[in-house]
Structure formats: structure tokens, C-alpha cells
Amino acid sequence: MNSSELTHFSENALDGLNRTTLGRFGIKSSVGGDLIHKISSCPALIEAAGGVVEVEAAVNGYPIGNTMITPEGFNDDKVIFVRIWDMNRCRPVRIVKAHDEKIVCLTKSFDTKYFTTSSTDGRARIFDMASGSLYKEFTFAGFAVRVTLSPDSRFLAAWNFDGAITVYYAGSGEVVKTIESQVSPYCASISRDNRLIIFARENTAYIYDMLSGKLVKTFDLVKDHAAEGERSYPQIVMAGAKHCYISIEGNEALIRSIFDDSCVAVCAHRSKISSYGVNNKNSMLMLTSADNRTSVWELENYTRVNEISHVKNDNLMLTSSSGRHLLVHDKPGTSSVRLDLHNIKGNRLDASLYYFYKYGLDFCITTPPDAVSKTGWIQTNRPDLVQVERVDEKGRLVEILKNDDPRRLEYIKSIERPDIVHARINDFEKYLQMLDEIKHGANIRHITNRRNTALKMLE
Numbered sequence: 001m002n003s004s005e006l007t008h009f010s011e012n013a014l015d016g017l018n019r020t021t022l023g024r025f026g027i028k029s030s031v032g033g034d035l036i037h038k039i040s041s042c043p044a045l046i047e048a049a050g051g052v053v054e055v056e057a058a059v060n061g062y063p064i065g066n067t068m069i070t071p072e073g074f075n076d077d078k079v080i081f082v083r084i085w086d087m088n089r090c091r092p093v094r095i096v097k098a099h100d101e102k103i104v105c106l107t108k109s110f111d112t113k114y115f116t117t118s119s120t121d122g123r124a125r126i127f128d129m130a131s132g133s134l135y136k137e138f139t140f141a142g143f144a145v146r147v148t149l150s151p152d153s154r155f156l157a158a159w160n161f162d163g164a165i166t167v168y169y170a171g172s173g174e175v176v177k178t179i180e181s182q183v184s185p186y187c188a189s190i191s192r193d194n195r196l197i198i199f200a201r202e203n204t205a206y207i208y209d210m211l212s213g214k215l216v217k218t219f220d221l222v223k224d225h226a227a228e229g230e231r232s233y234p235q236i237v238m239a240g241a242k243h244c245y246i247s248i249e250g251n252e253a254l255i256r257s258i259f260d261d262s263c264v265a266v267c268a269h270r271s272k273i274s275s276y277g278v279n280n281k282n283s284m285l286m287l288t289s290a291d292n293r294t295s296v297w298e299l300e301n302y303t304r305v306n307e308i309s310h311v312k313n314d315n316l317m318l319t320s321s322s323g324r325h326l327l328v329h330d331k332p333g334t335s336s337v338r339l340d341l342h343n344i345k346g347n348r349l350d351a352s353l354y355y356f357y358k359y360g361l362d363f364c365i366t367t368p369p370d371a372v373s374k375t376g377w378i379q380t381n382r383p384d385l386v387q388v389e390r391v392d393e394k395g396r397l398v399e400i401l402k403n404d405d406p407r408r409l410e411y412i413k414s415i416e417r418p419d420i421v422h423a424r425i426n427d428f429e430k431y432l433q434m435l436d437e438i439k440h441g442a443n444i445r446h447i448t449n450r451r452n453t454a455l456k457m458l459e
Contacts, residue, residue: 034374034390034391034392034393035375035388035389035390035391035401035407035408035411036375036388036389036391037366037375037378037386037387037388037389037411037412037415038386038387038389039338039354039364039366039385039386039387040385040386040387061130062084062086062088062089062093062094062130063086063088064112064113064129064130065112065322066086066087066088066320066322067084067085067086067087067108067112067129068084068085068087068320068327069082069083069084069085069106069108069115070082070083070085070337070339070355071083071103071106072095072355078101078102079102079103080097080098080099080100080101080102080103080119081095081096081097081098082095082096082098082103082106082115082117082127083095083096083355083361084096084115084129084132087320087322087425087426088422088426089422090351090353090365090379090418090421090422090425090426091361091363091365091379091381092355092361092363093361094132095132095361096127096132098117098119098125098127099117099119099121099123099125100119100121101119101120101121102119102120103117103118103119104118104119104120104145104146105117105118105124105145105146105147107147107148107149107280108129108280109129109149109153110149110150110151110152110153110280110281110282111153112129113128113129113130113153114126114127114128114129114135114149114153115127115129116147116148116149116156117147118145118146118147118158119145122139122140122141122145123137123138123139123140123145124137124138124140124145124147124156124158125137125138126149126156126170136170136171136173138156138158138168138173140158140160145158145159145160146158146159146160146185146186146187146188148187148188148189148190149170149190150170150190150194151190151191151192151194151282152192152194153170154169154170154171154194155167155168155169155170155176155190155194155210156168156169156170157188157190157197159181159184159185159188159199160184161184162184163180163181163182163183163184164178164179164180164181165178165179165181165185165188165197165199165208166178166179167179167197167210176210176211177210177211177212177213178213179197179208179210179213180213181199181206181208183201183204183206184201185199185200185201185206186200186201186231187199187200187231187233187234188200189233189234189235189236189278190210190236191210191236191243192236192238192282194210195209195210195211195243196208196209196210196216196236196243196258197210198234198235198236198245200221200231200232200233200234203220203221203222203232204218204219204220204221205217205218205219205220205221205234205245206218207236207245207258216258216259217245217258219245219247220247221234221247221248221276222248222273222274222275222276223247223248223249223250231275232248232275232276232277233276233277233278234246234276234278235278235282236258237255237278237282237285237299238282238299239255239257239264239265239302242257242258242259242264243257243258243259244256244257244258244264245258246276246278246285248273248276248287250272250273251268251269251270251271251272251273251289252266252267252268252269252273253266253267253268253269253273253276253285253287253297254266255267255302265302267285267287267295267297267302267304269287269289269293269295269307270289270293270295270307271289271290271291271293272289272290273287273288273289274288274289274290275288276288278299279319279323280319281323282299283298283299283300283323284296284297284298284299284305284319284323285297285299285302286319286326292309292310292311292312293307293308293309293310294307294308294310294326294328295307295308296308296319296326296344305344305345306344306345306347307347308326308328308342308344308347310326310328310340310342311328311330311340312330319344320341323344324343324344324345324426325341325342325343325344325350325425326341326342326344327339327340327341327342328340328342337354337355338352338353338354339352339353339354339355340352340353341353341425343428346428348368349368350367350424350425350428351365351366351367351368351421351424351425352365352366352367353365354366354385361381362381362382362385363380363381363382364378364379364380364382364385364386365378365379365380365421366378367420367421367424370435371435371439372435372438372439373415375415376415377415377416377417377420377421377424378412378415378416378417378421379416379417379418379421379422380416383412383416384403386412387400388400388401388405388407388408388411388412389401390407419434419453420434420435
């Protein structure tokens with residue numbers, strides 16, 4: 001190794017641009033005040049002359065095993081697009097125009113091969129996750145049809161405000177059964193063996209035999225439920241060969257057999273449970289309380305994985321396809337949504353993902369402060385949405401830097417590290433190794449090449 005390429009980084013050594021030597025890779029000099037950043041609101045959308053394409057892809061191919069889907073609007077805030085994210089790359093990779101009218105339901109299949117949508121136009125659609133192409137369309141009479149796929153993607157259940165739930169063969173579109181429930185559910189789920197279907201209205205859950213249409217069980221989701229706006233998303237879970245439902249009493253989630261009502265497991269949360277949910281793969285249970293804590297449980301043996309403290313959210317708790325992260329929605333502005341990725345086993349916030357309703361494939365991901373960068377790292381294809389501020393020693397705002405200010409450009413360059421963002425989300429040990437390289441010295445050429453490779457992924 002050429003000894004000139006091996007540098008010991010010192011926070012006190014400044015170069016010609018008034019950066020610390022460490023600052024070239026993330027630590028900024030505090031001369032003249034500290035610089036911090038925040039994600040600003042989106043400017044007004046300017047529609048391209050060519051209009052909007054039906055399907056737009058950022059890359060030619062992506063693995064579907066660790067994907068995420070989010071809704072997106074356009075112009076008049078009509079949410080008619082679906083954005084597909086490759087969480088290995090930590091970026092959106094495809095945008096699909098799903099409907100002409102507002103999307104009211106968006107779900108992903110158990111095996112992540114498909115996603116389903118429904119709209120106020122009376123249509124439900126199944127799309128291929130890998131290509132974004134339309135696989136099957138269903139047309140209904142009525143408004144705000146909602147849909148769900150069975151775990152094996154063989155069946156699609158659809159319903160609207162008249163209370164009738166219709167089960168179809170997903171491939172042929174043939175009707176299997178129509179269940180007259182007399183209530184209009186906000187969510188539904190089919191058991192793993194396609195035997196039962198459960199749906200919820202307000203605080204009551206109903207379980208039907210899917211093929212006969214017979215009502216099997218009715219129960220309260222949360223006993224003494226009083227929280228306005230709190231919703232639970234029930235699923236039928238298994239305990240060995242037993243089909244079970246989840247009922248909440250105080251701070252306990254009781255796993256009970258559907259057919260004999262015996263209690264087979266108890267999951268105890270720290271505080272009184274206000275809502276709960278089960279992930280798409282029916283493998284994890286999330287118990288949430290009003291103090292903004294969520295405990296996560298593995299459903300295979302009903303053991304607790306960890307408890308996460310998070311921001312007040314919009315009552316939509318999810319886990320990533322990999323099961324690594326708890327996804328907590330927060331809405332900092334009308335034109336963007338923040339999705340916090342909490343590492344479940346590590347009990348830490350790995351990153352915050354901002355996506356913009358009106359901006360197609362645009363995005364920004366930020367990480368929390370760490371031992372190297374006191375403001376964290378970013379990955380984005382829209383650096384103009386990163387607002388850089390100079391603050392005094394007490395954290396008070398002194399100045400908002402203009403977009404063309406050399407200090408702002410240099411600051412963003414120093415913290416824009418997609419390779420570090422990827423590592424923190426997907427391989428925490430590698431992330432710590434990268435920080436160690438920066439703190440204690442490493443081959444400059446090696447670090448720069450890795451950073452540049454990661455930046456090319458944004459082009």
C-alpha cells in the first residue's frame with residue numbers, strides 16, 4: 001500500500017477549504033457555526049410536457065423479496081400511482097399508474113410477487129411486482145371496493161359499503177362465494193389454508209367459513225376500547241394445527257382457538273394495548289399502546305422480540321418484507337410522508353425515509369447522528385429538497401443557506417453517503433466497520449471508490 005494513501009483523520013486538522021480531514025467523509029468543521037439539515041416541503045409540481053407514463057422504471061431489474069409499495073398522487077393530490085421500492089438499494093425503482101381514480105386500498109401478496117389495488121372507479125387490480133404489468137382486473141358495481149389476496153395468491157376477496165364480501169379465484173376471476181355480512185368492513189384477511197376469512201368493522205371482528213359463507217365467530221378486538229381513530233388489523237393465526245384469533249384485554253393479547261375458545265398463548269405488553277396488527281406474512285404480531293410503544297412478537301412460538309419507542313403515528317404499523325424493521329408512518333407535511341425504519345432486534349432507529357406524493361421516483365433517506373456524523377447521513381436524488389441551516393452553539397437558527405451557497409454544497413457532499421445508508425439499514429456490522437475506517441484511518445482511494453459506486457446507483 002502507498003503510505004500516502006493511508007491517512008489518520010484528525011478533527012483538528014483543517015484543509016484549504018476549512019474542512020477537517022475527517023470532514024471530507026462526513027464530519028464538518030464547526031468554524032463559523034454548526035451546519036444542520038432538514039427535509040423541506042416539496043415545491044409546486046410542474047407537469048412534464050409529455051404527461052405521465054403508465055409505468056416508469058429507474059432500473060432494469062430488482063429483487064422482489066425485499067420490496068415495499070407506497071401510494072402516490074399527482075397534480076390534484078389524486079392518489080392513482082403505486083411506487084415500488086427496492087429496500088436493498090434503499091430507493092424507489094418503479095412507478096405504476098394503477099387507476100384513473102383514487103386508490104383506496106393497496107396490499108402486497110404473501111410471497112411479494114404481486115400487489116393489489118382498488119379504487120373509487122369500482123375496479124380492483126392485481127399487478128406483477130417485478131414488471132409492474134397488470135395481471136388481472138375485476139370490475140364491480142359500487143364505490144370504494146377494497147381487496148385482499150389469500151396467502152397463496154389463489155383467491156381474492158373484495159368488498160364495499162353494502163356489506164357483501166365476494167371471493168374470487170384470482171387467476172380466472174370466477175366467483176367462489178359471496179358472503180352477506182350486513183356490515184361494511186375496513187379490512188379483511190384470509191387464513192393460510194384458505195378455510196376462513198376474518199374482517200373487522202369498528203371494534204368487532206367476524207370470522208366466516210370462506211366456502212360455505214357460515215358465520216363462525218364474532219368477538220371484540222380490544223376489550224373496553226375507547227380510543228378514537230385507533231384501528232386493529234386482525235388476522236387468523238396458527239398455534240400448531242389450531243386456527244386462532246387475537247383478542248386484547250388490557251395489556252395482554254390473548255391467542256384463542258376459534259373453535260373451542262381455549263387460550264393457547266398470552267403476549268403481555270408493558271402498557272394498555274390500544275391497537276394491534278399482524279404483518280403481511282403472518283409471522284409477526286405488533287402490539288401498540290397510547291404511549292407510542294410497540295412490542296413485536298414472533299407468531300411461530302409467541303415469543304417477544306423487542307419493544308420499540310416511536311413517534312406518534314397514523315395508526316399504520318407494518319414490518320418490512322425481511323422482518324428486520326418496524327415501519328412507522330409519520331406525516332410531517334401535506335406533500336411528503338416520513339417512514340421511520342426501526343430495527344426490531346437492535347431496538348434502534350436505522351433511517352427515516354421521505355417520499356413525495358407528487359414526485360415519481362424522487363426520494364430522500366436520512367439516518368440518525370452517529371459517532372462520525374453528528375447530523376447523520378443522507379441518500380437522495382433530490383438534493384434541492386435538503387435545507388441546510390447554520391446554527392449557533394445553543395442550536396438557534398442563524399442562517400438558512402441558499403441552494404448555490406458553496407458551504408451548503410460542500411456540506412451535502414460530505415454527508416451524501418448511499419453506501420453508509422445501505423449498510424446501516426441492511427448490514428449494521430458493515431456500517432460500524434465503515435465508521436471505524438473513517439474515525440481511525442483507512443485507504444482514501446478505497447473509501448472514495450465505494451462512495452462513488454453508491455452514488456452511481458442514484459443516476
